[in-house]
Amino acid sequence: MSTQFSIGIIDIGSNSIRLVIYEINSHGAYRVVSEHKESARLSERIGPDGCLHNKDIQLVVPILTHYSMLCKAHEVKTVRAVATAAIRNAANSAEIVRTLEEQTGLRIEVLSGKEEARYGFLGVMNAIDIQDGFIIDIGGGSTEVTLFRGRSVAESFSFPFGAVNTTRQFMRSGTLAELEVAGIRRMVEEAVASQPWIRKSPNLPMIGLGGGIRTLGKMSQKKHKYSLPLAHNYVLKAGDLDYFVNLLPAMALEKRKKIDGLSKDRADIIIPGLIILDTIMKAANSSSFITSGAGLRDGLLHETLNPKQPLKADVLEASIENLLMLHPNGAVAHVRHVDNLAMKLYDALIIDPAQQPRSKRYLHAAAKLYRIGASVHYYQYAKHTQYMITQAHIDGFSHREIIVCSLIASFKTKSRTHAQALVFKDILAESDENMIMKLGLLLQLAIALDSSETQPVQDVEVSISGKTLTLKLHCIHNPAHELKAIDSIAKDFEKGSGLKLKVQAVAFSRT
Structure with a gap:
């Protein structure tokens, strides 16, 4: 029988940086024992030259140093630190990784768009019993869309827009006018047109990942006074996405922050994220929308625990x-x-x-x-x-x-x-x-x-x-x-x- 140990997963995202510590007991069962999140908005900090400059890199160092110390305090056996779109797409990606590794002692994996989508797929497939559908992961700097059939990946693509960089590009005044909403939709529709498989699988459920997606689920639950406040596997009520997409764009930021279920640190970036989601759902002609509480970090856990067979049979x-x-x-x-x-x-x-x-x-x-x-x-x-x-x-x-x-x-x-x-x-x-x-x-x-x-x-x-x-x-x-x-x-x-x-x-x- 194995002894108890812990695994730490650090996710250096385009919007936030997270640490999740999983404890694996002597029976092989796992659970989350610690979770931490810091807002970094790395996608906002990318300069006109496409680089993340040293003063912005230095903002990340204390966060990762603190996470490394937390892992030591929890006697974590294995730490996996991964970086996604903001660092992946930065012109000086290699320099960023080298600086962070030298100053924190962590080894950092820069995930490709395909890898990011695959880990999200693993997290979802090991947490929701579903055979066919789409997975959409709207991060701060990218959006991954995956089509799966028979619990296997059929198609996958990473689009270079997410909630943070789309907010930066289109939402300059804190609200969105109709012209700006139309601009976001046009950008997404043109991108989707390059991946015709998205339109060729209608009437499938779409499963959403990411903080913005979970926020949408929480707003829906609060709106309906839902009696079981679980974010994972919540089926969005019919019409709720349209309701929030129509309600939020013209609403002042301070008023938006008072909406039940909408966290204050997402109030400024929630609208572009919802428009991206709505546009892709309409293109895919999805039958329903499900929020997932499991995603990339869970996928990394499963691969770390079972590298030869990370996908659960049942x-x-x-x-x-x-x-x-x-x-x-x-x-x-x-x-x-x-x-x-x-x-x-x-x-x-x-x-x-x-x-x-x-x-x-x-x-x-x-x-x-x-x-x-x-x-x-x-x-x-x-x-x-x-x-x-x-x-x-x-x-x-x-x-x-x-x-x-x-x-x-x-x-x-x-x-x-x-x-x-x-x-x-x-x-x-x-x-x-x-x-x-x-x-x-x-x-x-x-x-x-x-x-x-x-x-x-x-x-x-x-x-x-x-x-x-x-x-x-x-x-x-x-x-x-x-x-x-x-x-x-x-x-x-x-x-x-x-x-x-x-x-x-x-x-x-x-x-």
Whole structure:
């Protein structure tokens, strides 16, 4: 088993410079333990000669020096520092890198546009379960557009405009007149015309990366009073992009800063970024827009951890396993066994044929994760589990599915679930509450079948006759705890499922 270590990713972007420190525990599970951001606006500082001059380079040195010290404080094993469009496109790129490396001790990789797009693709593909679509990464000095089919890159291109350098070129007064908006659109349309593949794949979802994209998602969520404030995998409400593109250009900067969800440090560059996005989405005739909280830095992490196979085969399963191994709490053997029993029960009963196999995956995720709340406090762990699943999120599930899973994992009673579901009534479907109750009862039964956490019930045969559900338990030792636990939930199970429980325990045979 590997020991715990940390990886630091430094992203020297055209707008901001970020450090993310990931901790990888002894089980191989990873999480963010520290994140820092400094605004640098490097694209604004490029001179008329195309160079980033020494006085501006020196502004970056203390930021990188501080990040290097933070990595040492966190005992980071591996640091990867990458530079994107502003430094890549500068006429004195090699000089900038040499100066920064000499004065900070960091080794800096200058990413090509293709590499930047590839890392963004890796970050998205390992965080969203989607087969086909576009990825758009609007940075400060460039915009990368990638078309993927079957979770593989089909086409990719890096355009030399982003939110910062477009603001500098077109937005001189703090607002944008119609003529200036038209100028940005014309620039983007002419660039898109050089890449005809963008127009040849209509009706695909577009996934957006970058701080401006996340800001758009936050503004949309605030506008609709969205009940789950997760930026990752948020599907933008229909008409919201048009709404903000039409609202913001003529609005004074100080007034713009007061819009809910719009951070003050992006208020001046958000409009050109949104116009770039809107123009490319219209050219691609995209069916929907999804914001991603994962991108370039996550892609770099995955390649650093698994250089031979950075792309996960099953996004959902990898995310469930990662979350479980972040919070094992000594019950891993138990929850894996509960999961096996829950799957056997589901296959015999098929709770919701209309949603199969999705509802089976909800139960599977809930069974594996129902105990993670014990890492906060064992008592009332169900409450902590429900919160942790919704806030940590599960990659591969939509927002609605994350909520469904959290309520199955924490299920206790129908009335309690109803009160919890009301909080998310803007996201859940009307039929979800009934499904959550049925799958929650099934999970409670599977948990009861290993209530001693010693796995006496090695297998279970399930049969239904009329209104009776018979469980034949094949046991390797006395299942007294399990029989008592089943008896304690039998009444609630019968009331919720309409099935009377009948249990028979027999010795387990290996022949």
